[in-house]
Amino acid sequence: MANSDAELVGKILDLKKKRGAVILAHNYQRAEVQDTADFVGDSLELSQKAAGTDAPVIIFCGVHFMAETASILCPDKTVLLPDAKAGCPMANMITVEKLLAKKKELPGVPVVCYVNSSAAVKAESDICCTSANAVKVVESVDAEEILFVPDQYLGNYVSTQTTKKLILWPGYCPTHVKIRAEDISRLRKEHPQAIAIVHPECRPEVIALANHVLSTGGMIRFARQTEASELIVGTEVGLLHRLKKENPSKKFIPASEQAICPNMKLITLEKVLWALEEMAPEVKVPEDIRIRAKRAVDRMLEIGQAEQKVG
Ligand code: 13P
Numbered sequence: 473m474a475n476s477d478a479e480l481v482g483k484i485l486d487l488k489k490k491r492g493a494v495i496l497a498h499n500y501q502r503a504e505v506q507d508t509a510d511f512v513g514d515s516l517e518l519s520q521k522a523a524g525t526d527a528p529v530i531i532f533c534g535v536h537f538m539a540e541t542a543s544i545l546c547p548d549k550t551v552l553l554p555d556a557k558a559g560c561p562m563a564n565m566i567t568v569e570k571l572l573a574k575k576k577e578l579p580g581v582p583v584v585c586y587v588n589s590s591a592a593v594k595a596e597s598d599i600c601c602t603s604a605n606a607v608k609v610v611e612s613v614d615a616e617e618i619l620f621v622p623d624q625y626l627g628n629y630v631s632t633q634t635t636k637k638l639i640l641w642p643g644y645c646p647t648h649v650k651i652r653a654e655d656i657s658r659l660r661k662e663h664p665q666a667i668a669i670v671h672p673e674c675r676p677e678v679i680a681l682a683n684h685v686l687s688t689g690g691m692i693r694f695a696r697q698t699e700a701s702e703l704i705v706g707t708e709v710g711l712l713h714r715l716k717k718e719n720p721s722k723k724f725i726p727a728s729e730q731a732i733c734p735n736m737k738l739i740t741l742e743k744v745l746w747a748l749e750e751m752a753p754e755v756k757v758p759e760d761i762r763i764r765a766k767r768a769v770d771r772m773l774e775i776g777q778a779e780q781k782v783g
């Protein structure tokens with residue numbers, strides 16, 4: 473007979489203690505996985521947590537590049553990704569070979585890479601960024617022209633917030649492009665009092681209709697602080713769990729019910745338990761790549777977080 477969630481959680485918590493593990497979960501994880509984690513956050517917050525933890529084992533409930541970032545920052549820790557197939561299709565839209573070829577075409581142009589990229593791509597980049605600090609990172613680069621990879625929509629949004637010229641890579645998030653401008657317009661008509669907050673991975677025409685453009689962590693903070701009682705939320709629907717839980721008196725309306733990241737949903741409580749039992753699947757970045765990728769991640773972490781917003 474299958475274990476109930478309560479049984480699974482009990483077993484996970486027992487074994488987590490024995491292994492000295494910490495469970496980190498991204499804001500898009502299944503509700504029950506978020507509720508079992510020690511910390512839930514956005515990509516930047518999770519890398520900061522990974523960098524600061526004393527735990528010898530990190531169970532990373534997220535996608536592959538996030539576990540890789542933890543491995544880059546904590547080479548002495550065991551980083552486990554409960555489903556090895558949980559990748560990010562956007563991160564796979566650039567390879568190190570293609571990046572090297574582009575860099576040859578653009579000698580001397582620095583590279584800013586979105587954290588949604590492989591360790592090998594980070595190793596060939598000058599600095600990393602997340603959705604929470606992309607504008608500040610780009611502003612920090614001492615050049616007027618920058619190659620921004622791999623998210624064209626985040627890159628396009630950043631270029632509206634800076635005087636620097638960004639050369640964009642044609643990558644995108646298959647989940648966020650499901651959110652359409654028509655969805656926001658219709659929901660605005662149905663909920664005239666609502667404020668629209670969207671993720672910078674959304675299409676430019678969606679961003680143009682939003683009140684604020686925020687990382688998932690930024691959305692969590694904004695929802696706590698705002699006096700608005702209705703919010704249209706333009707990102708992966710997993711974020712709604714935390715928004716509702718932390719703000720029971722406010723109403724959160726998903727911009728699109730279709731915005732589900734199938735990779736994020738691969739992580740289940742069963743798989744978290746198996747990862748703890750088997751101490752696998754482990755994500756480990758080879759040392760030569762890790763050292764070079766760490767430079768790009770460290771430069772970003774020195775800059776930290778600065779939310780970007782529109783109008
Ligand atoms: P955040 O860093 O804003 O949580 O975004 C991560 C991500 O993968 C968005 O699709």
Ligand code: SF4
Binds near residue numbers: 535645648708736
């Ligand atoms: Fe990648 Fe998009 Fe999923 Fe985020 S939501 S992990 S960018 S596919």
